[in-house]
Amino acid sequence: MKICVFGTGAIGSHLAGRLAKGGAELSVIARGSQLAAIREKGITVRAPDGELHCMPRAAADPAELGPQDAVLVTTKQTALPSVAGTIAPLLGPDTSVAFVVNGIPWWYYDSEGGPNQGTRLPQVDPGDAMRKAVGIERTLGGVVWSACTVTEPGVVEVRSPTSRLILGEPDGTVSARAQAIADILKAGGLGAKAVPDIRTELWAKLIGNLSQGPLCVLSRQDMKTTLADPAVREAALRSLNESIAIAAGLGIKLEINAEDRFARSVNTAHKPSILQDLEAGRPMEVAAIFDLPLLLARQAGVETPTLDLCVALARQTAAAAGLYQA
CATH class of the missing domain: 1.10.1040.10 (N-(1-d-carboxylethyl)-l-norvaline Dehydrogenase; domain 2)
Structure with missing residues (x-):
């Protein structure tokens, strides 16, 4: 499964290490010193269950990587407008995009079923930039539990005794695409599951x-x-x-x-x-x-x-x- 991690801060780097160990055909979007370090020596994850190392394809421009089966967006919410402007080359006809971010996500009221169904949240998606770039039909929600820190470019230290990633569809179904990503992460030693109520x-x-x-x-x-x-x-x-x-x-x-x-x-x-x-x-x-x-x-x-x-x-x-x- 071709998976791209968009953003290689602490969380993105940790997930990249787990995906590589789990057998994904891995690539990452990075920039600056982080990109240079990953290209030179890969990503090192120092975790309680041992040290992981991988050498993913790394680029600043998504066009260098091409369409993926799945993309995990692990940037800060503040960077999403920039992601929206550059993510298109990673998206094939069936590419899913999991937003592994903190806080209230831009898709929160899509397929929610309550009185605020369909309400837009411009505070986290100005001008519907991400909605237009990705579309709700591709979107997965993601919640990650992992206390980790980048200690130097290309190296992340995980301080949580256990870490996990939870994935879910905005419409409350448990999908094969969410489960497929979770299975690879589990094979990489991370607690992961697909759930019916991501909210x-x-x-x-x-x-x-x-x-x-x-x-x-x-x-x-x-x-x-x-x-x-x-x-x-x-x-x-x-x-x-x-x-x-x-x-x-x-x-x-x-x-x-x-x-x-x-x-x-x-x-x-x-x-x-x-x-x-x-x-x-x-x-x-x-x-x-x-x-x-x-x-x-x-x-x-x-x-x-x-x-x-x-x-x-x-x-x-x-x-x-x-x-x-x-």
Whole structure:
């Protein structure tokens, strides 16, 4: 199966290593020092279950790679307009495109079946650029759980004891194309599955990004250090409960115990990706991870006073750094 990973940050590089081990005919879209390093020495993934190494075809221009059976888009949400403008050469008649991104995705209300069915989200897809470039018929949703960091160009360190990728169709079916990608990843040693309700999986992760991300941006520390302060810990727990309430207001029933979920975060010495972006001077995914969930909360009539304050301050921090513009 020909699979291209579009974006070789920490998550993209980790998935590339797993896909190669699982037997995919792998290529990647990369740029800058990452592209140079991959062309010279490949991708190295240092994970708890061992070290992986692969030498994929690597290019900055998708036209060099040609049509694929599947594409995994692993860029930041902020980079999607650029992806939309360049992805066409990778798309054959039956190519599927899995968006493995954080936050609320552009396709969220497609085939959703609720009162907001078909609602556009210009905050994460300005001008319907991605919708026009890819189309909902090709689209798969993706949720990845993996704490990892690029330690040098071409090298990623995975800190999660276990990692997994969950794939699903926007219309709630379990498709052969999603299962095929999952099977290759499983063969590569990654937990992976295709599910009938990708939105529930999306929210299961988003409640953590939303409740802890703003506080870590403000403290500029990892989760364990940030949550060591009792006052911050209390605010984070309130934010987590508010995040779960937003999901419930949108009809998403999460089988999650807030106290248990929070206890795991307290002991996680990992910096959220949005803090890593702040430190590296990269555009921050404020719209997808912070702004849109709160907009949906307002539409659902859910009050989120703690989140409102934390997000407002994190938004100001991002704007002051020149990494976010409303």
